[in-house]
Amino acid sequence: MYDLIGDIHGCANELKGLLAKMDYREHAGVWRHATRRVIFLGDFIDRGPAQVEVLEMVRAMVDADQALTVMGNHEFNAVAWATPVATGSDAYLRPHTEDNRKQHAKFLDQVVEDSGDHEKWIDWFRGLPLWLDLPGLRVVHACWHADAFADLTGHLDELHRIRDEAAWAALTRKGDPAYDALETVLKGLEIVLPDGVEFKDKDGKVRRHVRTRWWKDHPITYRDLAIAPTDVIPQIPHEPAPEDILPGYDGEKPVFVGHYWMRGTPRPLSSRVACLDYSVAAGGKLCAYRWDGEHDLVDEHFCWVDVDRRQTATQGAA
Ligand SMILES: [Mn+2]
Numbered sequence: 109m110y111d112l113i114g115d116i117h118g119c120a121n122e123l124k125g126l127l128a129k130m131d132y133r134e135h136a137g138v139w140r141h142a143t144r145r146v147i148f149l150g151d152f153i154d155r156g157p158a159q160v161e162v163l164e165m166v167r168a169m170v171d172a173d174q175a176l177t178v179m180g181n182h183e184f185n186a187v188a189w190a191t192p193v194a195t196g197s198d199a200y201l202r203p204h205t206e207d208n209r210k211q212h213a214k215f216l217d218q219v220v221e222d223s224g225d226h227e228k229w230i231d232w233f234r235g236l237p238l239w240l241d242l243p244g245l246r247v248v249h250a251c252w253h254a255d256a257f258a259d260l261t262g263h264l265d266e267l268h269r270i271r272d273e274a275a276w277a278a279l280t281r282k283g284d285p286a287y288d289a290l291e292t293v294l295k296g297l298e299i300v301l302p303d304g305v306e307f308k309d310k311d312g313k314v315r316r317h318v319r320t321r322w323w324k325d326h327p328i329t330y331r332d333l334a335i336a337p338t339d340v341i342p343q344i345p346h347e348p349a350p351e352d353i354l355p356g357y358d359g360e361k362p363v364f365v366g367h368y369w370m371r372g373t374p375r376p377l378s379s380r381v382a383c384l385d386y387s388v389a390a391g392g393k394l395c396a397y398r399w400d401g402e403h404d405l406v407d408e409h410f411c412w413v414d415v416d417r418r419q420t421a422t423q424g425a426a
Pocket residue numbers: 115151180181182249294366367368
C-alpha cells in the first residue's frame with residue numbers, strides 16, 4: 109500500500125520527520141518501510157532551505173523502488189528555465205525575467221546555477237511522469253482532467269513522460285492546445301469570469317481568470333468555484349457558472365493532488381479527492397495520506413508534521 113506525500117518545497121527536516129512518524133527508517137541513504145511505499149506529488153524545489161537534500165532523499169527512494177513520483181509545476185518550470193529555445197541560443201523556454209528568476213532563485217543558489225549538479229537534477233526532472241493511473245488510485249499534481257490528458261498524449265511516452273525537445277517546446281508555447289492542457293494538469297483549472305468581472309491579486313495584477321475547485325459537482329456559482337484570497341472572494345459574483353465549465357470527476361478511483369496551499373486541519377476535499385499540499389514552506393504542515401486500498405477517503409488516514417520553525421529560520425538565514 110502507499111503513503112502519498114504532498115508538496116515539500118525544500119523542507120528536508122519535515123520530510124524526515126514525516127517519514128519517521130510513518131515508521132520509515134533510513135538505511136544506507138534510503139528511507140524504507142517494511143510493507144509500504146511512498147508516492148510523491150511533486151513540487152520538491154523552490155522556497156525552502158534544503159532543496160538538494162530533499163531531491164537526494166526522493167531520488168534515492170525512487171531508484172531503490174521504494175517510491176513513485178509525479179512532476180510538479182516547479183520541476184516543469186525548472187526544466188523550461190534551463191532549456192534554451194535552440195542550441196546556442198541565449199533565450200530559454202521559460203524567459204529569464206526578473207520575476208521568473210525571483211521565483212526560482214533559492215533553487216538556483218542551492219544547486220548552483222549551471223553546475224554539473226544543476227544539469228543532473230534537470231535531467232532527472234525531465235523523466236518524471238505527469239500523472240499516474242494505478243490499480244485503485246490516481247495521482248496528479250493539480251488537476252485530473254481527461255480532455256487535457258488527451259491534448260497532451262501526443263507529446264508524452266507510454267509512461268506519461270514528456271517525450272522529447274519538440275514536446276517541451278510545444279508545452280511551453282502560449283497558444284498551443286498542449287500548453288493550456290499542461291497548465292491545467294500541473295497548475296490547476298482556471299475559468300474566465302463573467303463579463304466585466306475582474307479582481308486584483310496579491311501583487312496588484314488585474315485578473316479576469318480564477319482558479320477553480322475543479323472537483324466540485326454542478327450546479328455551482330462562480331464564487332463557490334473560485335480559489336482566491338479571502339479579501340478577493342466577495343468581488344466574485346454568486347452567479348451560476350455554465351454547466352460545461354468543469355470536468356467533474358468521475359470518481360472511478362480516489363485521486364490525490366498537491367498544489368493548492370491548503371490551511372487548517374487536513375481532510376478530504378470530497379469522498380474521492382484529497383489535496384495533500386498544506387503549505388509547509390509557508391509555515392504550515394507537510395502532509396501525507398496513508399492509503400490502504402479504500403475507495404472512499406477518510407479523515408483518519410491523513411498524517412502530518414508541523415513546520416520545523418527553528419530549523420527553517422536557521423537555514424533560511426544561512
Ligand atoms: Mn504546485
